[in-house]
Amino acid sequence: VDHILKHLEQQQNAMLKMLREFVEHESPSTEKTAVDRLGRLVATELRETGAKVTAHRSAVTGNHLEARWPASAGENSWSLTARTVMLLGHLDTVWPMKTISRMPYCISAGRAYGPGIYDMKAGIVIGIFALRCLRELGLRAAKPLTFLLNADEEVGSASSRVLTENLAQRCAAALVLEPSAGPRGALKTARKGVGEFRIRVVGKAAHSGLDPEKGASAVIELAKQLLIIQSFTNGAGGITLNPGVIHGGTRTNVVAAEAEAMIDVRVTKQADGGRFENRLRKLKPKDKRTSIEITGGMNRPPFERSPAGDKLFRTARELARTLGIDVTEAWVGGGSDGNFTAAMGVPTLDGLGAVGDGAHAAHEHVIMKELPMRAALLAHLILNLAT
Ligand SMILES: [Zn+2]
Secondary structure, three states, X not given: OOHHXXXXXXXXXXXXXXXXXXXXXXXXXXXXXXXXXXXHHHXXXXXXXOOEEEEEOOOOOOOEEEEEEOXXXXXXXXXXXXXXXXEEEEOOEOOOOOHHHHOOOEEEOOEEEOOOHHHHHHHHHHHHHHHHHXXXXXXXXXXXXXXEEEOOHHHOOOOOHHHHHHHHOOEEEEEEOOOOEOOOOEEEEEEOEEEEEXXXXXXXXXXXXXXXXXXXXXXXXXXXXXXXXXXXXXXOOOOEEEEEEEEEOOOOOEOOOEEEEEEEXXXXXXXXXXXXXXXXXXXXXXXXXXXXXXXXXXXXXXXXXXHHHHHHHHHHHHHHHHOOOOOOEEEEOOOOOHHHHHHXXXXXXXXXXXXXXXXXXXXXXEEOOHHHHHHHHHHHHHHHHOO
């Protein structure tokens, strides 16, 4: 039996105890005070593994935490070099405050449930225990390590993106502790890019009974434009979109003067994002009395497969085999901060966090017995990459 795995299997209860505490410290992206409270707790745990922790202050979101472990070779080598290995995760969740009172942390049939448990508080615990285990077994990585935990991933990472990219620039690999994919915990080797756009149509109001011809309906115009936009996905491989939110008009007897739609766009190739955006910005109103305004843009670039990323996955798969598990890879539509690091050309492996299901959903949970296994896989990966 692998000594790292054996050591971590003895820690399963300690992992669950920490996980419960993290889950019960609710941390919605929009609640700075709450996210910072969790941040302080996580920082304490990170320091106990020998890390130096810096809180990068953010006025609008919670503070972003950066933990750093020195290289064993070269005394006190805290500085990041191009050989550094980066762990990446986030403190925030999509769940509003007090969700915990109707969706409390609980255990049933080998699963632990709770808001944000799978996405991605269990990932934070896995990271902490992997590093704690290396320390306890006297296995220090030869290269320095950094673990960045941002506070705004679930709202697009606008505040933390620069920090992520600055750190990633100096790293040889990025290991992302977002949840794995599917019941068997596949690692994520590609993700779609994500964009968000707002289409706003301004028309002209009029009485719908007395003089409808004097009005130009923004609602009708928006409906026509949405069908045109929908057609941009035809034949252009890998583009999908969802006009998830739509607003318009004031009353049934008033021709609508305004209407708008929010559109989520997913692309598999960087160039598709640009092409889509160009076509959107060139939209012309069908009714000349209306006008169209487009705002927003592509947010996360796609995380495309690369030879270096493939090599990183193969390394992880080999290490998993020595632990007796067979890991597969998955390509997913959801974005993460791994999209930023991968698009910069940094070999990135995502989905190294928990095995479970129900991200952003009421049945969100993790498989308890997989926690030590995933931490062991991460510890081996760190040793392999940072030696
Ligand atoms: Zn996440």
